[in-house]
Amino acid sequence: MDIIKQIDHWAQVQPEKVAHKSSGQTLSYQELFIQSNKLAEYLMQALPNDNSPIVILGHKHIEMTIGFIACAKSGHPYIPLENYFPEQRIKTVVDTAQASMVLTVEKIRDVLDGAKENLNFTPRERKQDDAWYIIFTSGSTGNPKGVVIPRSNLENFLNWAVPEHKVTRDTVILGQAPFTFDVSILDLYCSLYQGGTLVSVTKDEIANLKELFHTLKNSNATMWVSTPSFARLCLMDQSFSEDMIPTLSRFWLAGEALAPEICVDLLKRFPKTELWNAYGPTEATVATTSVEITKDILAKYNPVPIGYAMPGTQILIHDQDNRPVLSGERGEIIICGPNVSVGYINRPDLTERAFFELNGQRAYHTGDWGRYKDGMVFYEGRMDFQIKLHGYRIELGDIESNLHALTNIQDAVIIPVMKGEHADYLAAFVIMKTKTDQSDFENMQAMKKELAQRIPEYMIPRKFIFLPEFPMTSNGKADRRKLAETLQ
Amino acid sequence: MSVNETVLKHLERFTGTDQVRKDLNIDLFGERLLDSLASIELVLALSEDFSLDLAPGDVDRDEWATPQKIIDYINARAKQA
Numbered sequence: 001m002d003i004i005k006q007i008d009h010w011a012q013v014q015p016e017k018v019a020h021k022s023s024g025q026t027l028s029y030q031e032l033f034i035q036s037n038k039l040a041e042y043l044m045q046a047l048p049n050d051n052s053p054i055v056i057l058g059h060k061h062i063e064m065t066i067g068f069i070a071c072a073k074s075g076h077p078y079i080p081l082e083n084y085f086p087e088q089r090i091k092t093v094v095d096t097a098q099a100s101m102v103l104t105v106e107k108i109r110d111v112l113d114g115a116k117e118n119l120n121f122t123p124r125e126r127k128q129d130d131a132w133y134i135i136f137t138s139g140s141t142g143n144p145k146g147v148v149i150p151r152s153n154l155e156n157f158l159n160w161a162v163p164e165h166k167v168t169r170d171t172v173i174l175g176q177a178p179f180t181f182d183v184s185i186l187d188l189y190c191s192l193y194q195g196g197t198l199v200s201v202t203k204d205e206i207a208n209l210k211e212l213f214h215t216l217k218n219s220n221a222t223m224w225v226s227t228p229s230f231a232r233l234c235l236m237d238q239s240f241s242e243d244m245i246p247t248l249s250r251f252w253l254a255g256e257a258l259a260p261e262i263c264v265d266l267l268k269r270f271p272k273t274e275l276w277n278a279y280g281p282t283e284a285t286v287a288t289t290s291v292e293i294t295k296d297i298l299a300k301y302n303p304v305p306i307g308y309a310m311p312g313t314q315i316l317i318h319d320q321d322n323r324p325v326l327s328g329e330r331g332e333i334i335i336c337g338p339n340v341s342v343g344y345i346n347r348p349d350l351t352e353r354a355f356f357e358l359n360g361q362r363a364y365h366t367g368d369w370g371r372y373k374d375g376m377v378f379y380e381g382r383m384d385f386q387i388k389l390h391g392y393r394i395e396l397g398d399i400e401s402n403l404h405a406l407t408n409i410q411d412a413v414i415i416p417v418m419k420g421e422h423a424d425y426l427a428a429f430v431i432m433k434t435k436t437d438q439s440d441f442e443n444m445q446a447m448k449k450e451l452a453q454r455i456p457e458y459m460i461p462r463k464f465i466f467l468p469e470f471p472m473t474s475n476g477k478a479d480r481r482k483l484a485e486t487l488q
Numbered sequence: 489m490s491v492n493e494t495v496l497k498h499l500e501r502f503t504g505t506d507q508v509r510k511d512l513n514i515d516l517f518g519e520r521l522l523d524s525l526a527s528i529e530l531v532l533a534l535s536e537d538f539s540l541d542l543a544p545g546d547v548d549r550d551e552w553a554t555p556q557k558i559i560d561y562i563n564a565r566a567k568q569a
Contacts, residue, residue: 207517207524213545229525236528237545390525425526427504441507448520460520463504 001155003193004072004123008033010195014169019192020065022200027062029195032069038115039070039108040123043101047076049124052100053134053345055079055093056179060200063108064179065188068133075124076100077131079146080179084203086453089144093136097146097345128152134345135182135282138394138459140385142401146345147182153285153339154189160310162190164290165223165252165276171196172247174219176226177391178203182282183255187225206230209237213244220247224273227255227391228262229422235262241269254278254287256388257379258304259421263293279306279379282393283354283364285339288313289377303421305376313337315377316363317370322356330380333370336363387416389423392458399426399461402454406447408433413470413478414461417487428461429483431469440466463487491538491566495559498533502526512556517549527552534558540565 010017011033020027027035043054054076056067064080071078079097081090083104094102126132132151136144161167167190175187175198191198199219205212212234224231224245231253234240242248251266251273258277266275275294280287291297291307298304309315317331318324325331340362343351356363369380385396396414403412411431416423428447436443444464451460465486470478489497499508503521507514516522522530528544530552535542542565552558 208549209524209528209545210548233525233528236532237543239543239545425523439507441505444505445519452520457520462521462523462526 001159003151003155003158003189004069004126007069007192010192014195017169017195018197020062020188020198020200022060022062023202023204025062027065032066032192034117035066035112036069036073037121037123038112038117039066040073041118041121042111042115043070043074043076044124047074047100049075050100051075051077051130053077053079053097053131055081055090055097055099055102057081057083057090057102058105059083059178060202061105063105065192065198066112067103067108068179068188069192072126072132073123075126075130077134077148079134079136080184081136082178082180082456085456088454089456092143093146096136096143096347097134126151128155129342131342133185135180137282138386138398139350140395140397142398142405144398145347145350147282147341148343148345149182149285149341153341154185156312156339157185157285157287157310158189158193161186161287162194164310165190165250167191167194167196167223169195171223172219172221173198173223173225174201174216174221174245175199176201176206176230177255181255181391181393182286183225183227183391185286186252186254206233209233213237213239216240217244219245221245222247222249224248224251226251226253227388228253228258229256229388229390231266232259232262233390235265235269242272248273250274250276252276252278252290254280254290255391255393257381257421258293260298260302260304263298263304267293267295267298277304277306279377280335281364281366281368283341283366284313284335284337285341288335288337288339289315291376301373301378303378303380305373306370306379307376309377310339313339315370316358317372322365327372330369330371332383333366333368333377333379334358334363335366336361338362340364387423389416389426389458394459399428399451399455399459402451403428403430403447405454406450408436409447411470411478413480413483415480415484415487417463417484425463426459426461427463427465427487429465429467429470429478431467440464491562492559494537495534495562496555498530498537499555499558502530508555512559513554515553516555517553530558534562538562538566538569540569 015030177183278287278290316334471482
């Protein structure tokens with residue numbers, strides 16, 4: 001299997017076919033082939049052949065797709081980053097990964113404008129264990145960590161996901177996840193590999209439902225790939241139904257726990273569309289389990305199952321001593337198999353803590369509670385302070401560390417405010433070092449502004465509560481439970 | 489309860505600050521007081537309270553950018569109903 005050869009082959013078979021559509025811009029397979037070759041040649045001339053990572057900065061731009069494929073052709077792994085991330089966060093990623101280049105959308109355009117097509121261009125060979133991409137996720141100490149995914153992992157994933165979800169040349173995938181979130185790997189690569197079309201939904205469209213629904217209506221999407229949170233957002237409007245996207249044959253939801261009420265609503269409003277739930281951390285390449293959620297499944301199980309492991313991958317349930325629990329008992333979900341990442345880039349300490357070898361294969365401690373029932377795996381929450389907020393994976397410690405780094409903070413605790421089973425928004429409880437003359441509102445706005453220089457917008461708490469001191473537990477730590485109770 | 493009071497009560501709940509009462513022209517999105525999910529929930533809450541047929545997909549974000557704009561929007565829709 002050669003992903004690049006397969007994608008390039010579509011430029012011969014269907015040169016005019018749209019490979020990626022985003023914000024009114026389109027990229028055909030022929031354009032993808034020519035432009036990625038031009039950019040890859042530039043990268044091969046500009047950088048040594050050293051597998052060093054390249055940061056690609058943008059937001060759902062078609063130039064990012066060109067950049068990803070160009071990196072693969074030039075023998076460099078890429079790190080996708082959102083262009084609205086704060087400068088400091090981008091710098092931390094560049095430094096941690098020791099990236100050799102940062103390619104912005106504008107830079108890619110400049111290179112392509114000035115480059116000539118070389119008809120004799122040959123991509124560099126990639127070995128199976130060469131890193132293909134690196135995705136940075138929130139880290140508990142305030143610094144993000146980069147998950148390294150080799151070529152073989154991506155190939156394994158495609159070998160499973162493409163037939164499992166019947167992706168063909170006629171498939172039009174509607175992709176919501178930003179490229180910094182690995183759910184987007186499914187929509188991008190399944191689509192490009194099979195010669196289909198990816199229609200991206202942008203941040204601005206999501207912020208304005210009117211605009212979003214216009215895109216959905218005109219998408220002709222046959223497959224929907226998103227977080228459950230995004231589906232929930234669309235379901236808030238009654239017009240979101242089969243009439244809006246009559247071509248849709250499949251929902252593929254992943255990235256966070258899927259609430260039964262979302263399933264009930266989707267099956268009711270899209271009676272002809274299949275609904276699939278998938279599970280898998282970034283550390284195990286997009287997804288490792290999946291299952292079709294039917295009315296029968298919903299009638300029988302709550303929570304909704306995350307399904308069956310992909311072939312070749314084992315999902316094990318271990319106790320706190322890392323030993324298998326008895327069948328049906330609750331424990332930590334361990335993923336073992338070829339799709340497990342090789343670790344976090346330049347962080348052997350974190351890698352050693354989270355990854356281990358089991359029966360000659362790579363294994364990963366997910367930190368997720370789970371259990372087996374009727375042959376399927378069920379997710380039962382987190383073991384630590386990692387949460388999913390509207391689909392984003394966030395370590396509460398990441399926000400707290402960044403809050404502590406602000407000028408006038410003595411102590412800070414972040415509490416997710418729950419709505420039913422899912423986190424609705426974040427509240428920050430703050431003790432200030434010195435009292436200011438400003439109102440609480442002014443203090444909150446000043447802190448939000450300062451935080452926006454350090455962490456992405458989706459991590460900034462909605463509410464700030466200023467206290468002279470925190471209630472304490474008997475261990476002398478801030479009592480999170482009591483703080484959460486004040487928000488009820 | 490008046491339109492003003494109902495809108496402000498909901499806004500206070502969603503934004504977590506009474507500043508929305510003190511400054512009716514505050515930019516709710518620009519000041520990061522409302523995100524897209526909260527704004528949709530606000531549309532649904534006001535739709536229910538005033539028995540108006542408001543669909544989140546029909547509401548332009550610019551028309552809901554400040555407390556005053558929301559109050560004006562609801563008043564206008566209530567008159568039409």
